[in-house]
Amino acid sequence: MSLSREIYNELAAIVGSAHISDKPHILAGNRAKTPDYPMEYKSAEAIVRPGSVEELQAIVKLCNKYGIIFAPMVSGVMPTAFASRPNTIIIQLSRMNRIVEINEEDRYVVIEPGVRHVQLYPELRKRGFSYTAASVGPGGSVLANFTSTSGDHHTQHGNSRANRYLLGVEMILPDGEIIRTGSLQTGSGWFCPDGPGPGLRGIVKGYNGNHAQFGIITRIAIAIDPCKGPAEPEMSGISPHHTVRMNTPCSKVIIYKFKDIDHLRDAMIKTGEAEIGSTVIKYFYLPATLMMTDSANDFWKMWTDEHKAELTMPLIVHLATRSEEEMKYEETILHDIAAELGGVRIKREYEEWWENHMDFFMIVSRLQSVLRLGGGWAPIKLASDSVAHICEVGKNINNFIHDFTDTGKIFDAPEDYQIIPMEYGHFAHIELLIMWDRTDPNVMKGVGEFRAASRQTDIDNHFHAEMPVFLSPGSMQIGPLYSNFHIWLKQLKEAFDPNNVANPMM
Amino acid sequence: MYYPKSKAELQEIIRAAREKGTPLVPVSSGTPHIHGISANEKAETLDMSKMNKIMKISRDNRYARVEVGVTFGELIPEMKKNGLRLNAPFLPRANKSVITSALEREAVLVPKYQYDYTDPLLTMEVVFGTGDDFRTGSASGPGPYEELKADMVSPWGPGTVDYQRFIMGAQGTMGIVTWGTLKAELMPTKSKLFFVEAEELSVLTKFTNELLRYRTLDDCIILNSVNLAKAFSDTAEEEQDILKRAAPWTFICRICGFDRYPEKRIEIYESYFADICQKHGIEFKSAPFGNLELAAKIDSMLWDCDRRETYWKVKKGDVREILFLTPPSKVPYLTETLKNAVSAHPAEDVGITLQPQVQGRAFRIECDLFCKSSADVEELAFNAETGLLKNGAYFDRPYSNICQEVYSIDPVGTESLRKIKNIFDPDGIFNPGKLCF
Numbered sequence: 035m036s037l038s039r040e041i042y043n044e045l046a047a048i049v050g051s052a053h054i055s056d057k058p059h060i061l062a063g064n065r066a067k068t069p070d071y072p073m074e075y076k077s078a079e080a081i082v083r084p085g086s087v088e089e090l091q092a093i094v095k096l097c098n099k100y101g102i103i104f105a106p107m108v109s110g111v112m113p114t115a116f117a118s119r120p121n122t123i124i125i126q127l128s129r130m131n132r133i134v135e136i137n138e139e140d141r142y143v144v145i146e147p148g149v150r151h152v153q154l155y156p157e158l159r160k161r162g163f164s165y166t167a168a169s170v171g172p173g174g175s176v177l178a179n180f181t182s183t184s185g186d187h188h189t190q191h192g193n194s195r196a197n198r199y200l201l202g203v204e205m206i207l208p209d210g211e212i213i214r215t216g217s218l219q220t221g222s223g224w225f226c227p228d229g230p231g232p233g234l235r236g237i238v239k240g241y242n243g244n245h246a247q248f249g250i251i252t253r254i255a256i257a258i259d260p261c262k263g264p265a266e267p268e269m270s271g272i273s274p275h276h277t278v279r280m281n282t283p284c285s286k287v288i289i290y291k292f293k294d295i296d297h298l299r300d301a302m303i304k305t306g307e308a309e310i311g312s313t314v315i316k317y318f319y320l321p322a323t324l325m326m327t328d329s330a331n332d333f334w335k336m337w338t339d340e341h342k343a344e345l346t347m348p349l350i351v352h353l354a355t356r357s358e359e360e361m362k363y364e365e366t367i368l369h370d371i372a373a374e375l376g377g378v379r380i381k382r383e384y385e386e387w388w389e390n391h392m393d394f395f396m397i398v399s400r401l402q403s404v405l406r407l408g409g410g411w412a413p414i415k416l417a418s419d420s421v422a423h424i425c426e427v428g429k430n431i432n433n434f435i436h437d438f439t440d441t442g443k444i445f446d447a448p449e450d451y452q453i454i455p456m457e458y459g460h461f462a463h464i465e466l467l468i469m470w471d472r473t474d475p476n477v478m479k480g481v482g483e484f485r486a487a488s489r490q491t492d493i494d495n496h497f498h499a500e501m502p503v504f505l506s507p508g509s510m511q512i513g514p515l516y517s518n519f520h521i522w523l524k525q526l527k528e529a530f531d532p533n534n535v536a537n538p539m540m
Numbered sequence: 541m542y543y544p545k546s547k548a549e550l551q552e553i554i555r556a557a558r559e560k561g562t563p564l565v566p567v568s569s570g571t572p573h574i575h576g577i578s579a580n581e582k583a584e585t586l587d588m589s590k591m592n593k594i595m596k597i598s599r600d601n602r603y604a605r606v607e608v609g610v611t612f613g614e615l616i617p618e619m620k621k622n623g624l625r626l627n628a629p630f631l632p633r634a635n636k637s638v639i640t641s642a643l644e645r646e647a648v649l650v651p652k653y654q655y656d657y658t659d660p661l662l663t664m665e666v667v668f669g670t671g672d673d674f675r676t677g678s679a680s681g682p683g684p685y686e687e688l689k690a691d692m693v694s695p696w697g698p699g700t701v702d703y704q705r706f707i708m709g710a711q712g713t714m715g716i717v718t719w720g721t722l723k724a725e726l727m728p729t730k731s732k733l734f735f736v737e738a739e740e741l742s743v744l745t746k747f748t749n750e751l752l753r754y755r756t757l758d759d760c761i762i763l764n765s766v767n768l769a770k771a772f773s774d775t776a777e778e779e780q781d782i783l784k785r786a787a788p789w790t791f792i793c794r795i796c797g798f799d800r801y802p803e804k805r806i807e808i809y810e811s812y813f814a815d816i817c818q819k820h821g822i823e824f825k826s827a828p829f830g831n832l833e834l835a836a837k838i839d840s841m842l843w844d845c846d847r848r849e850t851y852w853k854v855k856k857g858d859v860r861e862i863l864f865l866t867p868p869s870k871v872p873y874l875t876e877t878l879k880n881a882v883s884a885h886p887a888e889d890v891g892i893t894l895q896p897q898v899q900g901r902a903f904r905i906e907c908d909l910f911c912k913s914s915a916d917v918e919e920l921a922f923n924a925e926t927g928l929l930k931n932g933a934y935f936d937r938p939y940s941n942i943c944q945e946v947y948s949i950d951p952v953g954t955e956s957l958r959k960i961k962n963i964f965d966p967d968g969i970f971n972p973g974k975l976c977f
């Protein structure tokens with residue numbers, strides 16, 4: 035079904051004809067473009083680019099009236115930002131890209147959806163502040179990162195995931211009405227997400243975001259914190275041959291490798307108990323290697339057993355302190371912990387790589403190189419619980435992954451999972467990253483089997499290792515295992531979006 | 541009055557109440573119920589105090605899971621035995637339920653450990669008005685509670701909705717919580733208390749706002765002389781003595797060290813503290829008005845709850861609290877507004893406490909109007925609340941009459957909350973008339 039001319043004209047009247055298109059080549063260029071899956075994607079019926087909340091509200095009201103599905107988009111990194119079914123328009127929000135307020139005294143910023151990390155991060159850094167930026171890279175929308183995705187990030191050991199930093203939210207419901215959460219609801223400012231009484235913040239985001247299934251978010255406030263270290267890191271070279279350094283004695287990267295996940299776990303817990311370290315992370319060794327190299331040839335040269343041994347069980351620690359004395363204190367504790375647990379310092383050249391790429395701890399400008407090999411990739415598991423439980427989940431991966439890595443169904447990197455503790459080790463997040471050869475016509479069958487095996491192992495072991503996502507046929511299936519959340523989620527969706535127009539997945 | 545002892549009994553009571561249309565009002569703490577129990581005369585009380593098991597305390601993973609009837613008086617010593625402390629409110633009464641305190645988003649003593657307003661409550665089990673049970677966050681599954689290997693500490697979800705945020709702050713209108721998991725912190729091996737006294741509150745709030753950015757302080761609280769005297773005295777003479785000698789405002793904070801090099805940590809953090817004091821022209825002391833005995837008493841009381849026969853807030857008979865949140869920048873203005881609004885009440889009966897929350901991003905301001913009966917000061921308090929609301933104070937936990945004012949500001953928001961209520965308590969049996977339902 036294509037949009038009628040009348041509706042198209044009504045949309046054009048809202049945004050102006052320069053900001054709407056249904057030209058086939060424009061629509062074709064805006065199909066979901068992840069190279070991971072050899073799939074055919076649908077085109078939207080039109081793309082509209084509102085410039086204000088009022089225009090956006092009028093578009094949503096119109097969609098609700100005529101039963102047209104809408105999917106909001108900023109950079110379109112996520113496939114959920116595109117048309118997944120007929121009768122869909124894409125609402126491209128990149129014109130709404132104002133940093134509305136930077137409030138240094140009360141430590142928050144208010145932003146529109148189109149604000150990217152590359153826009154916000156430097157603006158804050160030069161004022162001595164930073165925020166919890168995802169590793170999506172500079173082009174990602176900060177708002178989509180905070181509201182639509184997991185919000186986990188590299189530096190959450192010393193702070194937390196984005197959920198904790200999402201403050202006031204202004205959102206257009208699927209019927210076009212605007213809600214404001216927390217203190218905004220009573221006109222008391224942006225600072226508090228919760229209440230009055232029970233809060234509407236609950237429908238904005240749970241463990242992960244709902245990808246506009248309850249409406250379009252127009253402005254959010256996020257909490258900011260002073261950053262330790264110089265406001266401007268030293269940069270040189272041109273990407274991807276660039277370096278970003280913190281030339282100060284108050285910033286240091288120290289990496290220890292451990293015999294196994296049990297020892298790594300204990301080291302994570304002990305650094306958390308001592309409340310030291312700005313970043314503590316067991317990072318994936320495959321993306322780490324991709325980030326360290328510039329081409330497939332370089333990658334294969336580096337991907338040796340000796341290299342893998344260095345990065346299989348690493349505890350990557352970034353110490354950032356306010357004084358040299360504090361640095362000495364934190365370093366001493368870290369070395370003590372490593373010594374107690376048999377940690378071995380890895381080759382200095384690896385530590386140097388991280389020290390030369392401090393963007394890993396900021397807005398991660400290099401991570402897009404994960405895609406560079408041209409392979410398909412997907413994050414699997416994605417859940418959080420105590421460090422101990424999450425490490426148990428990680429340990430168990432070895433019990434089922436070899437059937438897939440040894441047979442070439444997925445890339446042979448069985449330890450390619452990351453664990454990032456947060457709130458000084460009160461919880462940790464896990465992500466298993468798998469890659470595959472997308473030129474192989476049968477590959478998706480193997481990947482599907484792997485996903486199923488991973489999920490089944492966790493269910494059989496009673497591990498909390500894969501948090502269900504948004505309302506979809508998949509979540510209806512696993513809902514009974516997760517407190518029947520699917521029943522409540524469906525009722526909430528029906529109450530707020532009776533016409534099922536807000537980016538439905540079922 | 542019902543006293544369920546298990547989830548199954550609770551579900552049965554809810555089913556029967558639903559059939560008969562009997563409203564249920566849950567309580568979990570012992571008396572006094574400062575914000576009143578029931579707004580509905582036909583309601584039956586659902587007393588949860590018999591569900592009072594400490595289910596698990598984990599030193600290694602730093603949490604405690606307890607049933608809703610467990611009180612601060614019971615839990616704090618058990619935590620200590622395990623080398624742990626709760627991020628608890630300031631001197632809660634010993635018979636107060638630990639879980640309902642967190643459900644109410646009561647202010648906690650250590651802002652640096654609080655990452656958002658739901659902290660330190662991590663996960664919970666709740667029975668909705670339909671009789672269905674539900675677990676939040678990583679307690680949600682997969683599978684039944686008894687089989688789940690997770691520690692059930694991750695607060696978010698399940699899935700894309702934060703169900704705990706519908707239940708917290710709901711004053712029992714959305715569902716009845718049976719147990720909750722609370723974040724715990726390690727008991728320090730060494731700690732040091734500091735005091736700053738000030739004539740003007742604005743001096744302290746500005747300095748606190750900078751100080752908390754360092755994330756080096758544990759306990760952190762500001763009290764006016766009335767609340768300092770009421771909270772930390774055991775006799776009327778002692779109270780009068782503190783009241784006479786204390787500065788109008790006292791800031792109290794603590795710096796801690798843990799197992800590894802605790803002295804060094806305290807030394808480094810104290811040097812940061814001293815630098816900031818110097819920058820603001822502030823002198824810090826080891827005791828209020830040189831009273832070392834009082835300092836030692838405060839030090840030990842801050843680790844515990846109020847175990848005295850008469851809870852410190854009701855020494856006079858009753859108390860009417862005015863509670864709101866505000867970002868740091870608005871603290872001086874709103875505190876002045878508050879003081880003016882309650883100036884008709886005798887000054888020696890106006891206690892004010894300010895607690896920086898969520899890493900210092902906001903302050904919870906609490907005004908305690910000490911009185912014989914709260915009914916006597918209701919009009920004064922309500923007028924003060926109305927004025928504060930107009931001036932931007934955020935009543936995130938609206939009690940009594942101010943509720944209506946709060947919920948009338950944004951009809952779309954209020955209607956949206958009602959949609960949620962209709963899902964989780966479709967027959968409206970939980971605490972009807974309490975909030976906007």
Ligand SMILES: Cc1cc2nc3c(=O)[nH]c(=O)nc-3n(C[C@H](O)[C@H](O)[C@H](O)COP(=O)(O)OP(=O)(O)OC[C@H]3O[C@@H](n4cnc5c(N)ncnc54)[C@H](O)[C@@H]3O)c2cc1C
Pocket residue numbers: 105106107108109110111112113114115116127147168169170171173174175176177178179180181182183184185186187188245246249250251252401402404537
């Ligand atoms: C290599 C890579 C690494 C990543 N790492 C992380 C990570 O470490 N942590 C993490 O949390 N995420 C991560 N992500 C996900 C990433 O954060 C998000 O995909 C990104 O922030 C989205 O930005 P975008 O501009 O591309 O959003 P889009 O793809 O345009 O949108 C993302 C989703 O948000 C919805 N959306 C967009 N705007 C709105 C709005 N205003 N209201 C409601 N819904 C809206 C869209 O419909 C879509 O469903 C990663 C992604 C990639 C590709």
